[in-house]
Amino acid sequence: MSTPSNNTYPTALDASRRFAVAPMMELSDRHFRYLARLLTRHTLLYTEMLTSNAVIHGDREYLLGTGEADHPVVLQLGGSDPAQMAEAAVVGESWGYDEININVGCPSDRVKSGRFGACLMAEPATVASCVRAMQDAVSVPVSVKCRLGIDRDDSYEALELFVREVADAGCEVFIVHARKAWLDGLSPKENRTIPPLRYPYVYRLKETLPDLHITINGGVDTWDDVQTHLQYVDGVMSGRKAYYTPGFLGRADEQVFSQLPQSNACVFDAQALAQVAREYAQYVQTWVDQGVKPSALTRHIVSLYHNVPGARLWRRHLSENATRCTDVVQLVEDALQFVLPAPGAQSA
Numbered sequence: 001m002s003t004p005s006n007n008t009y010p011t012a013l014d015a016s017r018r019f020a021v022a023p024m025m026e027l028s029d030r031h032f033r034y035l036a037r038l039l040t041r042h043t044l045l046y047t048e049m050l051t052s053n054a055v056i057h058g059d060r061e062y063l064l065g066t067g068e069a070d071h072p073v074v075l076q077l078g079g080s081d082p083a084q085m086a087e088a089a090v091v092g093e094s095w096g097y098d099e100i101n102i103n104v105g106c107p108s109d110r111v112k113s114g115r116f117g118a119c120l121m122a123e124p125a126t127v128a129s130c131v132r133a134m135q136d137a138v139s140v141p142v143s144v145k146c147r148l149g150i151d152r153d154d155s156y157e158a159l160e161l162f163v164r165e166v167a168d169a170g171c172e173v174f175i176v177h178a179r180k181a182w183l184d185g186l187s188p189k190e191n192r193t194i195p196p197l198r199y200p201y202v203y204r205l206k207e208t209l210p211d212l213h214i215t216i217n218g219g220v221d222t223w224d225d226v227q228t229h230l231q232y233v234d235g236v237m238s239g240r241k242a243y244y245t246p247g248f249l250g251r252a253d254e255q256v257f258s259q260l261p262q263s264n265a266c267v268f269d270a271q272a273l274a275q276v277a278r279e280y281a282q283y284v285q286t287w288v289d290q291g292v293k294p295s296a297l298t299r300h301i302v303s304l305y306h307n308v309p310g311a312r313l314w315r316r317h318l319s320e321n322a323t324r325c326t327d328v329v330q331l332v333e334d335a336l337q338f339v340l341p342a343p344g345a346q347s348a
């Protein structure tokens with residue numbers, strides 16, 4: 001196997017591609033991204049998927065609003081009409097997104113009937129047309145997130161053909177969820193667990209097409225996993241691990257980005273996580289003061305503490321009290337009592 005060669009990064013975006021948090025509908029919203037940024041300076045963050053239609057016709061502040069500190073951040077679009085995708089990409093660029101990504105991996109029925117997501121793996125020419133139209137319309141990079149294949153069309157050769165055709169249209173960055181999708185018969189959730197992970201397909205893709213930037217995704221659970229993948233591909237993307245144990249992200253800068261300026265040098269222990277929780281609580285309070293429901297934002301820190309004494313009580317306190325709460329800073333301070341050693345307690 002060849003080792004990816006790009007150890008020098010022309011742009012900050014290129015550097016950040018080594019590790020990314022996946023697009024996840026209803027999870028990777030701007031508030032989760034704010035939390036993630038408190039934990040890691042350089043990790044590349046993705047929005048939830050937005051349809052091109054929603055971006056063009058919807059409430060843009062609500063859908064596209066993103067904090068200054070979010071960057072580098074990628075807008076993921078769902079759609080298959082090249083002109084509409086180009087129009088949505090222009091809107092995304094004007095809202096400051098650093099890259100526009102096309103969703104060719106989502107297997108839900110809603111997505112299938114709208115002719116976007118994973119079913120587009122059977123239509124490389126359509127994806128290529130979208131890439132061409134979008135790339136002509138914006139100056140930020142356009143990338144594609146795809147699966148290994150769909151249904152019975154799941155050979156390595158079919159994957160390579162798909163990627164070659166889309167790359168010929170000008171796409172240089174691919175994120176591959178290393179399992180195929182069964183479009184008939186499996187729910188989106190099952191499609192994230194049942195089809196087996198086939199990492200060697202993704203490694204082979206990088207070996208065969210070394211000039212492309214290839215990020216691997218699916219089932220990454222530890223920093224050892226990340227380091228192993230990085231021997232074969234350019235980047236690693238984490239979805240569920242990053243969301244359901246956000247403390248994991250607290251090691252990203254030290255593990256992957258230590259050579260970059262402003263990396264978080266500290267590995268996040270209980271005290272450092274408490275600082276993150278406090279800062280996030282201040283942020284939440286500004287939204288609550290504008291009428292946003294606190295639980296919509298506090299849900300993202302419910303699993304900040306994981307597998308440590310008091311984590312269950314931390315979770316319960318936040319879950320049971322967030323809905324009625326008006327003082328989020330106090331709510332978080334109260335919950336922290338369950339996970340922080342009592343003042344004056346001696347460590348063994």
Ligand SMILES: Cc1cc2nc3c(=O)[nH]c(=O)nc-3n(C[C@H](O)[C@H](O)[C@H](O)COP(=O)(O)O)c2cc1C
Nearest residue numbers: 022023024025048049103177218219220238239240
């Ligand atoms: C709740 C949820 C929502 C998701 N939404 C999207 C999405 O909007 N776009 C997308 O490309 N993938 C989506 N995915 C798939 C993830 O981006 C990722 O490919 C998948 O979870 C596998 O990575 P993991 O094993 O690290 O979680 C979603 C996954 C989850 C769990």
